[in-house]
Amino acid sequence: MLNYIITVVGGGVCSPEACETARRLGWLLARQGHILLSGGRGGVMEAACRGAHEGGGVAVGILPGEREQANSFVDISIVTGMGQARNVIIVKSADAVIALPGEMGTLSEMALALKMNRPLISLGSWDLPGAQAAKNPEEAVELLEKMNQKCDAAGEEGPLPDIRRC
């Protein structure tokens, strides 16, 4: 069952710890039935896609250039040819954004998420006013659950209650 679209952002290169966190996060999101959206490339993105793949989920990658850039765990490649402008699409398509450690690209995506009123969870990433902090992937997914319940309580209907509007 397809559920939410959860965007995971983070560095194109990741430490073993961050990679493991991303992979576990991807796995958990897949097990919850969420679609994983990311930039579709290496590092945090690849690890999260790998986790989603292992969890039996669907990983969508919004690529900056050509399809060849996709990591091997992306199920559906959206090829923009728009460089960094694709970051806007990654964030705008999300019900919620979870940020792992990264550099300036990640920071720009987190700021965009707040600008666009997407719920933002920082999992060891930049500390921004408006972002919620999670210590580990389990806590991040719990935070999503709580948003979800708040949505249910608010009486949203249909197969895709929108976290953002609750």
Place this chain on the structure above:
Amino acid sequence: MLNYIITVVGGGVCSPEACETARRLGWLLARQGHILLSGGRGGVMEAACRGAHEGGGVAVGILPGEREQANSFVDISIVTGMGQARNVIIVKSADAVIALPGEMGTLSEMALALKMNRPLISLGSWDLPGAQAAKNPEEAVELLEKMNQKCDAAGEEGPLPDIRRC
């Protein structure tokens, strides 16, 4: 099994015949295991998504504005907020493009497909040099099959041999 990404373009409003053609095309593509990519809105797009849904497939919609624009058969909404610039993404992400009747938006997408070297099948749409004509959805899907076999013959490997490069 996910196979190719096939983009269907056409008018935001469609005649009963064009709607029925689009729906049947969506159904056939889904039965072949292809992912249906479209602009995610009404008319030809909605009919094709409906067909894909009925065929048990996956319909991805690349939306010009907000998520609310998606027709009710879109499984995965990619929200660009980029207006007509999203047409470039629809075409660029495709292994092949199938065009149904439409106006200037459709014509611009067909021209883009040729500009970007995507195989283009015209199913009752504009007649452009470089596009292949198909009389009905079955013939369109047969044309895709032939491209596919040409790819196989060319020795492409992996789960996603790329029609475009064969």
Place this chain on the structure above:
Amino acid sequence: MLNYIITVVGGGVCSPEACETARRLGWLLARQGHILLSGGRGGVMEAACRGAHEGGGVAVGILPGEREQANSFVDISIVTGMGQARNVIIVKSADAVIALPGEMGTLSEMALALKMNRPLISLGSWDLPGAQAAKNPEEAVELLEKMNQKCDAAGEEGPLPDIRRC
């Protein structure tokens, strides 16, 4: 005095005749005080920018990739890094679009112009319903003049009466 933004589209390579037409058109537009907007690259674009330069005007180039792509007559380079999606910006920013001979990229821009309700003049380019034909640059500029007068008659005010809305 800056006047209208007139977009010139056409092939990235041009015949001596088309180049000469583009150059003369750029010159005429500059002499009328219009800003020349184009894709900023070679062929028709470069010839038009050259003409604008020789006419003492301002040439703005909306580039698909990096600044290095600009021809040497572009005064102001807007660097999008968005590939073909920059075509949407070229058309959307225009008060009117004049098309010279070109291939599929040009056709997609002409179709976009009609889709976006921009006045479109075909100067030896594709013949589309809704486009006005001009035989030479002088006639194209006369057509702009007439649109302009129609605007004035409609009582539009300010330094930038918008051709599109008259």
Place this chain on the structure above:
Amino acid sequence: MLNYIITVVGGGVCSPEACETARRLGWLLARQGHILLSGGRGGVMEAACRGAHEGGGVAVGILPGEREQANSFVDISIVTGMGQARNVIIVKSADAVIALPGEMGTLSEMALALKMNRPLISLGSWDLPGAQAAKNPEEAVELLEKMNQKCDAAGEEGPLPDIRRC
């Protein structure tokens, strides 16, 4: 004489002090012959455009939606219809970026500037590693001058030595 393209970013609403700073900065940039690039809307953007106008310069506005969004001091409106994705163009087209106080949109632009290796000067805005701080518009323009001289010393030639590459 057109010189560099300097992008000014900052909040769509500004305090009287920030507005006055932006206006003075726009004026100084215009007096130095630079082209002022901005998002073309209100607040810091409008104040900077106003200053450029008063200084006899050229203000280019890269608009997120339609032309009507431009403030009244924009000389050349580039209409993208791409929402926040236009921020990428603003930064990518710049020889250097100067940031004034702003919220998340401004932060995302500053992060993008660093990501894209554009020289970034913070004039009372977010404090990011890699940004240079300036206390007032005069100091910001002096920092640009120094980059310029470094370029000259590096032997760059032509009318548009590119700050970024020195």
